[in-house]
Amino acid sequence: MALYSEKVMDHFRNPRNVGVIEDANGIGEVGNAKCGDIMKMYLKIEDDIIKDVKFETFGCGSAIASSSMATELIKGQPVSEAMKLTNKAVAEALDGLPAYKMHCSVLAEEAIQSALEDYRNRKENK
Amino acid sequence: MIYADNAATTKMSRVAIDTMMECMEKNYGNPSSLYSIGQEAKEILEDARKTVAEVINADPSEIYFTSGGSEADNQALLTAARLGKQKGKMHIISSAFEHHAILHTLDRLELEGFEITLLDVHEDGLVRPEELEKAIRDDTCLVTIMYANNEIGTIQPIAELGEICRKKGVLFHTDAVQAVAHIPIDVKRENIDMLSSSAHKYHGPKGVGFLYVRKGIRVANLIEGGAQEQGKRAGTENVAGIAAMAAAIKEMASNMEENAEKLKKHCDRLIEGLKEIPHSALNGDPVKRLPGNVNFCFEGIEGESLLLLLDDKGIEASSGSACTSGSLDPSHVLLAIGRIHDVAHGSLRLSIGEDLTDEDTEYIISSVRDTVEYLRSFSPVWRDLMEGKKEFIL
């Protein structure tokens, strides 16, 4: 049996939405080098719709795949929907993750939520 | 496919497989039985004992067959602990980067009241004999230092350590699982009292190994039962496995010098090539290392993703990253040589085999270079480093 599902390997090998958004209006970074996974999410939100999302990740296969899948799940969605994203949804969309890798999907959820919070803060401070 | 994880395990050699098959087919007798097929099996065992003993310059009576390196390590430590306890000596010295077969056994002994001192292995991955000398106390019953480290390949000054222990009258054990059949070992010259070995690290089968214990030291049992192995390790012997181990070690020992030279040439080239990757560093002393081991840290990337992508390119290697160990901490070996978490996660171990070619070597270098570059291209850590928000460590 392989370590990861085909879906995980697909998103790991061909990660979607990799990169940065120069004029992002919501940025979130979570994780730390100590535990071995760091994710950074960039959001471009217009009219409360996530027009574009990109990520950068330092981490293992499941961390990269989780980032990729999380961006796919929220792209084009209204902010209110994106806020409901859970790590479980990310893991399920990847056809599951090994138990000891679930923390990677948690990180993906946190990265998205952190970027959304940044967006809200920026809006309030305008 | 390029198999570069020989420190994890090796492919069985042709002669080991053939020996094992033949033994399973023909020599199924129990070595403890007195009829002829039993006695033939017994003879195979004793021939094997002679063969492995010769490789480390021991006497056959000093060899106890075990189920591998872990069992040998456990038995050696327990043997010394028992003897120590009888004399009220409850102090054990080891090193910070031993295999878990040693470290976890030491944890258990600590719970039983032993005091453990772990020697520093410094940035070069080497124990200092003078530090051992200072650490030995009147109540020290054992010094256990590995011959060569399984992750970074550094070879310890075993002869010097052995001499100190002998002079001070302290038992000296070495976990030589990574060293046996790869580099010359002489238990007499190096004053080694006990030594662990495992067949699957030198093209023998898994689940078989041996413990050498110098004559006169009373061995403690882990497994009670029949009178096999001088009554020190019960259970009907793994005759085919032991025969295959002997066949494997014999072949490796007779080609040792030639193999080492070949491996060293490839590793030197690998080190030279990988060093050119910016912000990378070799782990462990560049010279005092196993001929087939190369271990690097690459800043700004994580090891597991590097391994998976190398696997896609047909290269099988390993890493000390947390994500490959199933815990949140990277390898204790890399931490012991002072690599901080941030870079320890980005490690790569290549433990090459004797059949590696020059082309393979170049292919490994270019594949690692490309993959590291690719992973850095979307690493937020690398971005911070490049933008000066964080300082480079390597």
Ligand SMILES: Cc1ncc(COP(=O)(O)O)c(C=O)c1O
């Ligand atoms: C240094 C060292 N000691 C002990 C062992 C354990 O050997 P075995 O797998 O035969 O139990 C290994 C192998 O992983 C090793 O590399």
Ligand SMILES: [Zn+2]
């Ligand atoms: Zn991870």
